Amino acid sequence: MSTPSDVHEGLHERRHPEPWEYLKIAVILAVLTAAEVAVSYMDMNHTVQIAALLGMMVIKFVLVVLWYMHIRFDNPAYGRVFTLGITLAVVVYGVVLLCFGVFQK
Amino acid sequence: MEAGTAIERKNDHGAHYTSTGLPTVKVAMWIFLASETLLFGGLISTYVLYRGRSVVGPYPKDVFDIPYTSVSAFVLLASSLTMVLALGAIQRGEDHRFRIWIMATALLGLTFISGQIYEFTSFFHEGLAINTNLFGSTFYTLTGFHGAHVTVGILMLMSLASLNSQGKVTKDNPIAVEMVGLYWHFVDIVWIVIFTVVYLIPTGSPHP
Amino acid sequence: MSGMLKRPSATRGWWSWATTVDHKKIGIMYLFSAIFFFGVGGIEAMLIRMQLAGPNGHVVSEAVYNQIFTMHGLTMVFLVVMPLGAAFANYLMPLMIGARDVAFPRLNALGFWAFIGGGLLMYSSFLLGGAPDGGWFGYPPNSVVSPGNGMTFYCLGLMVLGTASLISAINLATTIINLRAPGMTLMRMPVFVWMTLVTQFLLIFSLPIITVALVELLFDRRFGTLFFDPGAGGDPILWQHLFWLFGHPEVYILILPAFGIVSEVLPVFARKPLYGRPFVIFSGIAIGFMGFGVWAHHMFTAGLGPVANSAFGITTMLIAIPTGVKIFNWLGTLWKGDITFDTPLLYSVGFIALFIVGGLSGVMHAVVPSDYQQSDTYFVVAHFHYVLFGGALLGFIGGIFYWFPKMFGRMLSEKLGKVQFWLMFVGMNLTFFPMHMLGLQGMPRRIYTYAKGMGWDLYNLMATVGAFMLAVGSLVFLWNLIVTFRKARSAVADPWDGRTLEWATSSPPPEYNFAELPVVHSEDSFWHEKYSETRDGKLVRRESGPEPQSDDGSKVHLPSPSFWPLFVAGGLAIVAYGVIYGWPLVFFGAVVFVFGAFGWALEPSSEE
Numbered sequence: 001m002s003t004p005s006d007v008h009e010g011l012h013e014r015r016h017p018e019p020w021e022y023l024k025i026a027v028i029l030a031v032l033t034a035a036e037v038a039v040s041y042m043d044m045n046h047t048v049q050i051a052a053l054l055g056m057m058v059i060k061f062v063l064v065v066l067w068y069m070h071i072r073f074d075n076p077a078y079g080r081v082f083t084l085g086i087t088l089a090v091v092v093y094g095v096v097l098l099c100f101g102v103f104q105k
Numbered sequence: 106m107e108a109g110t111a112i113e114r115k116n117d118h119g120a121h122y123t124s125t126g127l128p129t130v131k132v133a134m135w136i137f138l139a140s141e142t143l144l145f146g147g148l149i150s151t152y153v154l155y156r157g158r159s160v161v162g163p164y165p166k167d168v169f170d171i172p173y174t175s176v177s178a179f180v181l182l183a184s185s186l187t188m189v190l191a192l193g194a195i196q197r198g199e200d201h202r203f204r205i206w207i208m209a210t211a212l213l214g215l216t217f218i219s220g221q222i223y224e225f226t227s228f229f230h231e232g233l234a235i236n237t238n239l240f241g242s243t244f245y246t247l248t249g250f251h252g253a254h255v256t257v258g259i260l261m262l263m264s265l266a267s268l269n270s271q272g273k274v275t276k277d278n279p280i281a282v283e284m285v286g287l288y289w290h291f292v293d294i295v296w297i298v299i300f301t302v303v304y305l306i307p308t309g310s311p312h313p
Numbered sequence: 314m315s316g317m318l319k320r321p322s323a324t325r326g327w328w329s330w331a332t333t334v335d336h337k338k339i340g341i342m343y344l345f346s347a348i349f350f351f352g353v354g355g356i357e358a359m360l361i362r363m364q365l366a367g368p369n370g371h372v373v374s375e376a377v378y379n380q381i382f383t384m385h386g387l388t389m390v391f392l393v394v395m396p397l398g399a400a401f402a403n404y405l406m407p408l409m410i411g412a413r414d415v416a417f418p419r420l421n422a423l424g425f426w427a428f429i430g431g432g433l434l435m436y437s438s439f440l441l442g443g444a445p446d447g448g449w450f451g452y453p454p455n456s457v458v459s460p461g462n463g464m465t466f467y468c469l470g471l472m473v474l475g476t477a478s479l480i481s482a483i484n485l486a487t488t489i490i491n492l493r494a495p496g497m498t499l500m501r502m503p504v505f506v507w508m509t510l511v512t513q514f515l516l517i518f519s520l521p522i523i524t525v526a527l528v529e530l531l532f533d534r535r536f537g538t539l540f541f542d543p544g545a546g547g548d549p550i551l552w553q554h555l556f557w558l559f560g561h562p563e564v565y566i567l568i569l570p571a572f573g574i575v576s577e578v579l580p581v582f583a584r585k586p587l588y589g590r591p592f593v594i595f596s597g598i599a600i601g602f603m604g605f606g607v608w609a610h611h612m613f614t615a616g617l618g619p620v621a622n623s624a625f626g627i628t629t630m631l632i633a634i635p636t637g638v639k640i641f642n643w644l645g646t647l648w649k650g651d652i653t654f655d656t657p658l659l660y661s662v663g664f665i666a667l668f669i670v671g672g673l674s675g676v677m678h679a680v681v682p683s684d685y686q687q688s689d690t691y692f693v694v695a696h697f698h699y700v701l702f703g704g705a706l707l708g709f710i711g712g713i714f715y716w717f718p719k720m721f722g723r724m725l726s727e728k729l730g731k732v733q734f735w736l737m738f739v740g741m742n743l744t745f746f747p748m749h750m751l752g753l754q755g756m757p758r759r760i761y762t763y764a765k766g767m768g769w770d771l772y773n774l775m776a777t778v779g780a781f782m783l784a785v786g787s788l789v790f791l792w793n794l795i796v797t798f799r800k801a802r803s804a805v806a807d808p809w810d811g812r813t814l815e816w817a818t819s820s821p822p823p824e825y826n827f828a829e830l831p832v833v834h835s836e837d838s839f840w841h842e843k844y845s846e847t848r849d850g851k852l853v854r855r856e857s858g859p860e861p862q863s864d865d866g867s868k869v870h871l872p873s874p875s876f877w878p879l880f881v882a883g884g885l886a887i888v889a890y891g892v893i894y895g896w897p898l899v900f901f902g903a904v905v906f907v908f909g910a911f912g913w914a915l916e917p918s919s920e921e
Contacts, residue, residue: 085139
């Protein structure tokens, strides 16, 4: 018996976005990129700058995955597999970088 | 010929039966992309580890042209937009529009690659080769691998346009477009990370 | 052009094997390739043991010795145990889940031919200037500066093999997730299938990491990059992290399929369900996850510092727990079972005993200060041979005896199988147990000889004698294969009174596996179709038991054979050679590869 794909309320809407929604996302991505470039030129506290840049990077990353790669509208299983990979990568490589003292001043 | 041929049993109604109700080729593609995160994660981590450890120059601040690379970043982001528009078009059966959007995506990808090649050549003329220092080694390897992935993507995009003209990729069978799209967006999100981590985050003073 | 695109249709002869996309044929090819490479790796082992039989050996020179022990390790890990896992996974898994084939049959063939290409590439190095000589673990700076092309073949060979395994892993994982028969929920899958699934995910996540390491090593050798050059700011320890981030999950990749096999064999020969089945499954999953948290226990002496060492020491001790759970469940399966000591069971019991020994020495390694002494000594060699030979290999041999009738329609000789077992069991202990003592006495690994008067002579001699026993045992196995294949086919569909779906087919199964796909109602579904139980637990054979399917499957559409996988694999190998011998060859190989890819994509689908 086939297991029907689960329908999760909230995060996972079961519909297709309209083209204009994609355009909206594209505009947000462009604005964020411009903001990132601007921040990179600013004179500010090093840690704050890095945090801001990484934060914007993560938002762009998530937007593309959720909307363009359709995770938000698809079966959660895809997102779980992908998140598993990303989490593993962040954790293991993070530990390696920790071992090298990259996060210490 | 169906793109992405896979063994799927047909039930009594002739529809393809799978244990999860999900298309087999899509399951495989997401697993593949999850695997690729560890590949690029490793190359990016190597770059981060060795940041600021080059013993000789040129150093990033000597060669980077942020405004130039920003344009590249916008180009690749735009290509993700044209990609989803292409997918939407084929799902609505608008073959002509599909081909326009997919070739636009390929063209933007080609622009990106040309930009990379120009960037690499100018860095090289400024004295940064892959064996000059750690920056050269890590930079060219990471962005080179990314560029190779983009190139493969461009070939796949152009093949889709051709397959559509031959009637092999259509509204009734659009899954290949979706799969190439997933791959293309993945290549884009890797660039999102590379652009920030490599180009924008300042490297600080070089190793004395 | 269209003539070229017509799909091959041979059903007999070597061309049918070269173009097959049938998971069973591919599984058989993996099996025999693994057996062949076991012979090669075994010869390398014999050379090692003859060189070390006594002090100041001169069977081989130092340079040759380094190549021999490197290739022995690479062969046994990548060309024997991994392909054995692939053989069983390929042959059995679709049958066990009630499928006709894997998700992507041509990709499956590509995985096999790329494996062959990688193996041949690696071994061709002997004829092309010398084999890799930097150990299977290839630590820089040595692996970077080692002259000649040996270590470049190491990088390229492993990259090709890794690509093959990754392609295969995605294929098998997708198959298990998506192509199960109706009613076969995940928890109803045989434990072997579960272990295979975890193994594929370990491959999927660990192979890219070693790819990064190999790229960096290859680039350092070939293009002068500085990834591992301390003078330029690089760090050889980066290699160690990347290698072991792969290398540790790799050892679970090697052992989990054998865990799965043992979990299938014990219940059949004890005529009892697997004790604590959900625990065996969940502990397998736990081992998969935890396997990514222990890698630096291979680096305790690398100078990471007390914090890192303590953390990894703790995680390493914790990972012993799920394995212990399995061992207790296997013992629980045997307890009060109606046991028949046929050869498959002998090997499974031998597996448990020897794996316990290997696991215990592993826990000793987890104690960090203890490992400071054991590291890089023969104690480690003892440990991993107990788990890999006593564990994985014995488990796989048991699997061969168990599933041989299904695959080839004949039973291997029980008598020869038992002779082989005792030769191997005794020989294995004679070879590797003394190595514990040698290690504790300080004998380092990877030395081509040792001086007189170290006090190591007796144990080394014992190990060499044991190795000869293993060699004889291997020859007995070869003899068993030869005499068995000389016999006519005679095996019935279900010679062992099995529990899982593969026994519902004829021996060997028809090409299409099942004429009608089974509908599954429980775990051990085939067993429950055969037997019901009385109220006091007595087994009663059902009258309307399942007949082995022999109906005409001519209505079944199967994927057609194809030669493009072979073609594409060839392109890959040519590109690899090109990295050593020049860009024109790379270009040519790439053209072959791309041409093959287009041929593949454009050939008519099976339904035409």
